Amino acid sequence: MGNNSASTSRRRLLQGTAAAGMGVFAVTAMEGFTVRAADAAQGRPPREAEDNGGYGPLRPVTRTDPETGFQQTLELPEGFDFTLLSLSGTALGDNHMTPLGPDAMACFEGVEPGTVRLVRNHEERTDQPEAVPSGDLEYRYDPKGSGGTSTLVVQTDGSAPTVTDSWMSLSGTIVNCAGGPTPWGSWLSCEETTSGYGDGWDRKHGYVFEVPAHSDHQVDPIALTDMGRFVHEAVAIDPESGYVYETEDRGAAGFYRFLPHTPGQLAEGGRLQMLKVVDEWQYDTRTGQHAARPLAVEWVDIDDPDPAEAEENSSAVYEQGHAQGAATFGRLEGCWWGGGAAYIASTNGGDEGQGQIWEYRPGKGNGRMSGGTLRLVFESPDSDVLSFPDNVTVTPSGALILCEDTSRSRPALRGLTHDGRVFPFCLDPSNDEWCGATFSPNGEILFANLQGSTSGDPAQPSTRGRTVAIWGPWENGLL
Incomplete structure (x- = not known):
């Protein structure tokens, strides 16, 4: 976290490429992934990077939360350290209990000098009638809703990051799994369920909600219904067009894009579409794929993005696109925009069922590729290399x-390098699920979540969810 020349260079690298959006994938990275995928297609399977991507062997580091006495051990490279920032089972600064299941999040420049803001999802899954509502009643989307987002103000100019304030920023939603940052400084939080009245809730669920990062209080929740009612996972936004790309976490899932009537004003509505491979009817990406081969795509319209039957049939939106020949993916989860493309994780896709990483790149002009291209850039050949990227x-x-969500021992934060090799950067000996990895704007701190329990009493979780901050000599390796 210091001011040495290496960290200064890292800041300059990030600042020099930040104009393209909320994180940039360098062109060299794309060329590298393509080359490595081509190697795999020729019988040279992807393998782990030597010397853990240049960071060397991992060693255990244990830190203790001073408020609760909770101890966390992580396995990190030499020179790296971490601290615990926030735990479930504790109160936020606004005295509301932290909801269970911290999941995806993003980091934004802070309002106060020397600070950043983390907007953090909570994948709270407690059913009715046991669910404990979140936030203030007047701000809840659903009076019974137990999930939402919390915002943390983190001081970053000291010896270790510390939380100086925190509050519920979105209340009364449920199963807030993933989402994504916008180029205009907000977080899109997605509900990973289509539950509703039949399950005892007071509102329909399965929507996307927007949370401005610089808001200092709970926001008025507005369900962005035109973006679809389905089992949402993540979103990524093309800063050039303003289109929003959306993933769906089901065994048979679609990849969607939302064309807003007014870019940056999502509440004004728009048009939802689903990806289709050109000249391929109901193309199935889950197995039998050829790495690096570009697939021309087009988009089919979803006539009813908010179908009345969605609660009883969570695939109601997907089925509309599939009936028009749209493609099927396996459990689409993570999605991030960079370098002119969206990068998408299929958690259990691939011939070994251990995960795929896809690239979608928008097209230009009016030719065959005008709808864009889809390309497989990595497929896990073995659970020891990569297991269930989320x-x-x-x-x-x-x-x-890549955040692993796997039952394999010691899930990892894994790096995927420019030449398409995977390595473990950080291991969790407690075998919890990694979520929400995101860098500070200056690139010096990696924030991430270990999810813990997603149901039960938020004041007494059986396993505490926790948010950590990791820092160290990033310049020693490939991240």
């Missing part, structure tokens, strides 16, 4: 960090 983010150098 949330994904880009690094200042143009690599990827």
Whole structure:
């Protein structure tokens, strides 16, 4: 976290590429992934990067939360350290209890000098009638809703990051799994369920909500119904067109784009579409794919993005697109925009069922590729290499960090390098799910969540969710 020349160079790298949006994947990274994928297609399977991507062997580091006495051990490279920022089962600064299941999040420049803001989802899954409502009643989308988002103000100019304030910023939603940052400084929080009245809730669920990062209080929740009612996961926004790309976490899932009537004003509505591979009817991406081969795509309109039957049939939106020949993916989760493309994690896609990373690049002009191209850039050949990638983010150098959501021992934050090799950067010996990896705007701190329990009493979680901050000599390796 210091002011040495390496960290200064890292800041300059990030600032020099930030004009393209909320994180940039360098062109060299894209060329590297393409080359590595081509190697795989020729019988040379992807393999782990030597020396853990240049960071060397991992060693255990243990830190203790001073408020609760909770101890966390992470395995990190030499020179790296971490601190615990926030735990479920504790109160926020506004005295509301932190909801369970911290999941995806994003980091924004802070209002106060030397600070950043983390807007953090909570994948709270407690059913009715046991669910404990979140936030203030007047701001809840659903009076019974138990999830939402919390905002943390983090001081970053000291010896270690510290939380100086925190509050509920979106209340009364449920199962807020992933989402994504916008180029205009807000967080889009997505509900990963289509539950509703039949399950005891007072509102329909399955929507996207917008949370301005610089708001100092709970926002008025507005369900962005034109963006679809389905089992939402993540979103990524093309800063040039303003189109929003959306993933769906189901065994048979679609990849969507939302064309807003007014870019940047999502509440004004727009048109929802689903990806289709040109000249391929109901193309299935889950197995039998050829790495690096570009697939021309087009988009089919979803006539009813908010179908009345969505609660009983969570695939109601997907089925509209599939009936028009749209493509099927396996459990689409993480999605991040960078370098003119969206990078998408299929958690259990691939011949081994251990995960795929896809690139979607928008097209130009009126030709065959005008709808864009889809390309497989990485497919896990073995669970020891990569197992169930979930949330994904880009690094200042143009690599990827993949959050593993796997039952395999010691899930990792794994790097995916420019030449398409995977390595463990950070391991969790407690075997919890990694979520929400995101870098500070200057690129010096990596924030991430370990999810803990997603149901039960938020004041007494069986496993505490926790938010951590990690820093160290990033210049020693490939992230």
